[in-house]
Amino acid sequence: MQLRIEGLSHRYGDVAVLDNVCLVVDAGRIACIVGPSGCGKSTLLRLVGGLEEPGSGRILQVGEPPKRSLNPLTYIFQDFALLPWRTVAGNVSLVLEDHGLTRRDREAIIGDVLERTRLAEFRDAFPRQLSGGMKQRVAIARALAVRPAVLLMDEPLSALDSQTRELMMDDLVDLWKRENLTGIYVTHNLHEAVRLGHRIVVMSRRPGRILETVEIDSPVWDRDASDPALETTRRHLWTAMRDEARAVDLELTGD
Amino acid sequence: MTDTREPARPVRFRGGGFAPRPVRLAGPAVFLVLVAAWEAGARTGVISPLVLPAPSEAIGALVELWVSGELWEHLAASLSRLLLGWVSGTVLGGLIGLAIGLFSLVRAGLAPLVAALFPIPKIALLPLFIIWFGIGEESKVALILFGTLFPTVIFTYGGVDNVDRTLIRMGQSFGLGWFSIVRKIILPGALPAILSGMRVSSAIAIILIVAAELIAAERGIGAYIQIAGSLFATDQLIAGVALLSVFGLTVNWLIARAERLLLRWRP
Numbered sequence: 001m002q003l004r005i006e007g008l009s010h011r012y013g014d015v016a017v018l019d020n021v022c023l024v025v026d027a028g029r030i031a032c033i034v035g036p037s038g039c040g041k042s043t044l045l046r047l048v049g050g051l052e053e054p055g056s057g058r059i060l061q062v063g064e065p066p067k068r069s070l071n072p073l074t075y076i077f078q079d080f081a082l083l084p085w086r087t088v089a090g091n092v093s094l095v096l097e098d099h100g101l102t103r104r105d106r107e108a109i110i111g112d113v114l115e116r117t118r119l120a121e122f123r124d125a126f127p128r129q130l131s132g133g134m135k136q137r138v139a140i141a142r143a144l145a146v147r148p149a150v151l152l153m154d155e156p157l158s159a160l161d162s163q164t165r166e167l168m169m170d171d172l173v174d175l176w177k178r179e180n181l182t183g184i185y186v187t188h189n190l191h192e193a194v195r196l197g198h199r200i201v202v203m204s205r206r207p208g209r210i211l212e213t214v215e216i217d218s219p220v221w222d223r224d225a226s227d228p229a230l231e232t233t234r235r236h237l238w239t240a241m242r243d244e245a246r247a248v249d250l251e252l253t254g255d
Numbered sequence: 256m257t258d259t260r261e262p263a264r265p266v267r268f269r270g271g272g273f274a275p276r277p278v279r280l281a282g283p284a285v286f287l288v289l290v291a292a293w294e295a296g297a298r299t300g301v302i303s304p305l306v307l308p309a310p311s312e313a314i315g316a317l318v319e320l321w322v323s324g325e326l327w328e329h330l331a332a333s334l335s336r337l338l339l340g341w342v343s344g345t346v347l348g349g350l351i352g353l354a355i356g357l358f359s360l361v362r363a364g365l366a367p368l369v370a371a372l373f374p375i376p377k378i379a380l381l382p383l384f385i386i387w388f389g390i391g392e393e394s395k396v397a398l399i400l401f402g403t404l405f406p407t408v409i410f411t412y413g414g415v416d417n418v419d420r421t422l423i424r425m426g427q428s429f430g431l432g433w434f435s436i437v438r439k440i441i442l443p444g445a446l447p448a449i450l451s452g453m454r455v456s457s458a459i460a461i462i463l464i465v466a467a468e469l470i471a472a473e474r475g476i477g478a479y480i481q482i483a484g485s486l487f488a489t490d491q492l493i494a495g496v497a498l499l500s501v502f503g504l505t506v507n508w509l510i511a512r513a514e515r516l517l518l519r520w521r522p
């Protein structure tokens with residue numbers, strides 16, 4: 001399934017947040033969106049996920065999602081969004097309960113995704129007992145459980161400390177490799193963007209427009225953090241973003 | 256690098272404190288010391304029995320009440336009114352509070368009304384309730400229902416308002432239905448506030464039932480206290496008040512148990 005965003009603009013009251021954003025995400029590819037904070041990245045993702053209605057422009061799913069997909073457009077949230085009153089298995093179960101699956105099928109899916117995210121032995125733990133990295137792995141397990149066609153990730157690693165983030169990046173690379181996922185990955189971290197993305201989109205400050213698009217064709221699992229080519233790309237992206245970030249830094253916050 | 260002749264002293268500790276820790280037996284000890292002092296005061300004549308009877312006399316009155324079998328009659332009368340009124344007030348209040356929390360129209364219509372009626376001392380309405388529902392059980396149950404309804408409504412919709420919106424968006428983003436979101440995300444999220452509301456409403460219920468029984472009842476702990484008061488049987492009066500205190504403590508303990516069981520997940 002391909003995702004096509006055409007001429008998307010959006011405003012909250014008087015505040016224009018997105019301005020004519022166009023983006024195509026091909027099947028099996030990850031688009032990274034980078035941009036200064038407040039430029040409308042989360043808004044863009046909410047629009048794509050159908051949690052908000054766009055002011056103008058269109059968001060199109062091209063092609064049918066796979067039959068077995070329970071929730072074609074699936075989120076991974078920055079703050080994990082786990083139900084604190086449900087166990088690890090319960091949190092995964094939550095998103096399967098409204099799909100008319102038998103208990104047996106649900107258990108099978110839960111067992112499978114917890115296995116794939118190395119959480120099998122924590123299935124009865126409550127979120128408060130888990131580290132940040134484990135919580136995000138639960139969120140990933142939950143997302144995988146509904147067999148998404150497109151993953152929408154809003155700064156999934158930003159709430160984690162830098163070591164955990166490094167480890168989780170390896171996990172995500174593994175995931176891309178195994179599952180052949182399509183996704184939009186929002187981040188403000190250029191290291192993450194060049195490690196994980198096939199297409200990197202730099203957004204301007206509010207109202208967010210697309211400033212620059214960079215393609216990185218090498219498979220993510222072949223990328224090395226110390227690769228000079230990646231470092232050059234990162235520098236290039238930073239140059240494109242720096243002035244915007246500096247301007248944002250000098251603005252008064254809207255709220 | 257370091258000059259060994261410079262005076263060296265350990266850094267002074269200035270943290271600590273401001274962290275309550277459980278000290279067992281302190282509570283019961285204070286209670287025992289107070290009762291013992293009171294008993295001693297009464298025995299030595301410092302406290303005149305006319306002013307305040309000795310605790311032992313109050314205990315005697317209680318034993319008498321128990322032996323005569325009246326204790327259960329009074330307790331059963333109070334307890335049944337209390338349960339009926341409190342349960343119906345809590346269920347109704349929970350439903351109204353949930354509706355206010357979920358629907359803007361209901362909120363706009365009812366929230367001001369609830370705010371206006373909550374502060375009225377409900378006991379002032381007892382005469383009205385007696386006219387409407389008769390002198391029997393109905394007026395007392397209605398009084399408790401009415402008294403527990405408003406705090407329950409307020410705590411419930413406060414709890415619903417405080418449910419983390421990102422959790423609700425999460426539910427929507429996974430395609431959960433409306434009822435699933437209410438049942439699996441909003442209600443559990445509001446549960447801590449609802450239980451706090453139960454704590455408050457149960458205290459209000461106890462105060463109201465006794466007040467109602469003081470005014471108009473033949474049976475019940477309030478009635479027992481009222482009769483004792485009119486006869487100046489202060490030992491019985493103290494016994495009745497002690498019963499109420501035990502009542503309150505028991506309810507508190509039950510709710511604490513419920514919280515520990517239902518809110519195990521809390522950090």
Ligand SMILES: Nc1ncnc2c1ncn2[C@@H]1O[C@H](COP(=O)(O)OP(=O)(O)O)[C@@H](O)[C@H]1O
Nearest residue numbers: 012017036037038039040041042043044254255
């Ligand atoms: N629901 C909303 N109502 C009004 N303004 C909003 C809302 N959500 C976001 N905004 C504003 O839109 C802008 C973009 O927000 P957001 O998409 O969260 O940015 P980012 O994720 O890139 O940091 C911000 O200025 C923010 O204040």
Ligand SMILES: [Mg+2]
Nearest residue numbers: 041042043154
């Ligand atoms: Mg954001």
